[in-house]
Amino acid sequence: MSTTTTDPQPAAPHVADSHDLIRVRGARVNNLKNISIEIPKRRLTVFTGVSGSGKSSLVFGTIAAESQRMINETYSAFVQGFMPTLARPDVDVLDGLTTAIIIDQERMGANVRSTVGTATDANAMLRILFSRLAQPHIGSPQAYSFNVASISGAGAVSIERGGQTVKERRSFSITGGMCPRCEGRGSVTDIDLTALYDDSLSLSGGALTIPGYSMDGWFGRIFSGCGFFDVDKPIRDFTKRELADLLYKEPTKIKVDGINLTYEGLIPKIQKSMLSKDVDALQPHIRAFVRRAVTFTTCPDCDGTRLAEAARSSRIDGTSIADACAMQITDLTAWVAGLAEPSVAPLLGALRHTLDSFVEIGLGYLALDRPAGTLSGGESQRIKMIRHLGSSLTDVTYVFDEPTIGLHPHDIQRMNTLLLQLRDKGNTVLVVEHKPEAIAIADHIVDLGPGAGADGGEVVFEGTLAGLRASGTLTGRHLDDRARLKETVRASAGLLEVRGADTHNLRDVDVDIPLGVLVVLTGVAGSGKSSLIHGSVAGRDGVVAIDQGAIKGSRRSNPATYTGLLEPIRKAFAKANGVKPALFSPNSDGACPNCNGAGVIFTDLAMMAGVATICEVCDGKRFQAEVLDYTFGGKDISQVLTMSVLEAREFFGAGAAKTPAAHTILTRLADVGLGYVSLGQPLTTLSGGERQRLKLATHMGEKGDVLVLDEPTSGLHLADVERLLALLDRLVDAGKSVIVIEHHQAVMAHADWIIDLGPGAGHDGGSIVFEGTPADLVAGRSTLTGEHLAAYVGG
Secondary structure, eight states, X not given: OOXXXXXXXXXXXXXXXXXXXXXXXXXXXXXXXXXXEEEETTSEEEEEOSTTSSHHHHIIIIIIHHHHHHHHTTSOHHHHTTSOOOOOOSEEEEESOOOEEEEOOOOOOOBTTOBHHHHHTHHHHHHHHHHHHOBSOOOSGGGGOTTSOOEEEEEEEEEEETTEEEEEEEEEEEOOOBOTTTTTSSEEEEEOGGGTBOTTSBTTTTOBOSTTOOTTSHHHHHHHHXXXXXXXXXXXXXXXXXXXXXXXXXXXXXXXXXXXXXXXXXXXXXIIIXXXXXXXXXXXXXXXHHHHHEEEEEOTTTTTSOBXXXXXXXXXXXXXXXXXXXXXXXXHHHHHHTOXXXXXXXXXXXXXXXXXXXXXXXXXXXXXXXXXXXXXXXXXXXXXXXXXXXXXXXXXXXXXXXXXXXXXXXXXXXHHHHHHHHHHTTXXXXXXXXXXXXHTTOSEEEEEESSSGGGOOEEEEEEOHHHHHTTOSHHHHHTTOOOOOOSSOOOOSOEEEEEEEOSTTOOSEEEEEESSSEEEEEOSTTSSHHHHHHHHTTTSTTEEEEOSXXXXXXXXXXXXXXXXXXXXXXXXXXXXXXXXXXXXXXXTTXXXXXXXXXXXXXXXXXXXXXXXXXXXXXXXXXXOTTGGGOOBTTBOHHHHHTSBHHHHHHHHHSGGGOOHHHHHHHHHHHHTTOTTSBTTOOGGGSOXXXXXXXXXHHHTTSOOSEEEEEOTTXXXXXXXXXXXXXXXXXXXXXXXXXXXXXXXXXXXXXXXEEEEEESSSGGGOOEEEEEEOHHHHHHHOOSHXXXXXXXXXXX
């Protein structure tokens, strides 16, 4: 019998156990004001504060960025050359970091070939499963992939062998699953030629109406020098051969003025440059052209499945891979669970785990063939979580950016449970969040503020939930805010009729949406809200829809350029000084020649992070020195771009600098709560909430009687929600009809009319389960939304 002995005295704590904190000293990223903070490891820490207060700068721009950079540095210089280069954040000390896994709100790639299945590896496992079990057997997993084309070839190859060159005949063949008609896209395009050109004009006379196709630049040189047609002859007089060359000619090498160039017909060029991308990811003017010129119809050969005939005919128990990908994931989970084949047992186990993770995270209503570009920001974020559920890793830092976005109050509890499970496995969980339900589960809370932009960037509170409530900070004061039901609601001024809506999971829905009032559409995630609006309302005349799509823009883009504000400002400067407007654009004639209007000089250091140094010629002002000699109202153009929205509104509102067109846009920016943002601040430095409000301010100026907003509270602090509600009221009082897709109970309580979809998600949803006033919804408590709203208002 053996005995176990122990030390009579417990040993002193091991030095390795002393690293229980992430220490940040002197952080100055973006608007952070030299802050220092200690964050406990293996705990759930929530970062809160108004939009633009510095939460993302601290969590993502400092802690997560440095963790990723240090991990990248462990690879060889050769490998780092293929990886994104990351600069060290502007911080004095970062200590106690662990491997960071970032799960942000960035929308998934809008590539037309990307689906839920390809983005999560579920498709890859299904392809292997079908290549092993399906009958008839058609080949390797590639034969079931809609991204792999079937190709074959043969020919002679030269091989160096024993000092001699030997020619051998070789042949190869690849069996892919791509539908040859639509090339794996699921839809075919038909182009309206009248939208490409005016056939009564010649090319040199401006016949082309395609955005970016001008005879002044390279296109003009190529068309004039190719010799395939006469650019001075009206297109209607072209021969069949000339018209075919203009429209369809494959890429052909030509020489123009001694320069080697490639000529390509208009249609293949448009297909490569515009139609190979997701339409919603294109720039607005190109998107408008594509929607005008191109009709997308379901591919008749593959019926939209993207797959070749052979892949569709190969089945397991009567189910093809196309059938499996089209199933709702909850149904697919049951189908996979019914497969009992010992030869692929490990694969089935991994596939079941992935599909169970979809259901666990509340995405069981999706199908694997759903295009990734159609997912909301919240759905994209939860899909990124899937590969981490059930992971055996511990002592990892998980970083989340508002994981409750797009979630009904009913689903937030499930998300909280998942966050706590990740923490309880010994991980550090950092969450940027505004919802009180998510803040309530925190072990540690860091509140940033006191304001936004230049007024933020400081830690105003650290501690527990009870301490935050008593702290007197903006977040603490608003934590227990509850919007009350309105005593009286507005009467509708008409109806917008929807009949037989059947987009996605909608079940032949008929609904009358009141006009002239504030209407809120709600329901659990996946119940059919967006399908109803974007499928049956958004395309109508007079309807302006503002979705959650990301703002497109480089570091040269800023609020002034994005909103069109720079245009009236440039014209005002030009008129006052008797020069052309282009001088007052850092992206045009007025740009500093040394930095090309960027304000900084970028030096590429290969696998190391590039260095940006302020341009010595313009001192970071982006303009030529002579441009800054021109003033308007006593200010030069660079001084105007450094103004905040509120300063600029006052400047352009009265006196010598009065410019009504600029003042109108600035008033809209102030109305949506962006008064603190400077006009020249790069779009890439704005927070998610700021970018959405910038988009809202831009669209508010569009002509349209019906305004549709998709979750406008995303990224908004509790204090900002009050301002948003006031803005919605002003829009309705000004004669607009406002329709809001929303989960936030404060917006529901403030509505004049609520339309609730459900009762569940996916094929368990798609029906109208309530129409009426918020008071009736609370009184009846007949739906999940009704129960949560009643609890919220204390009804």
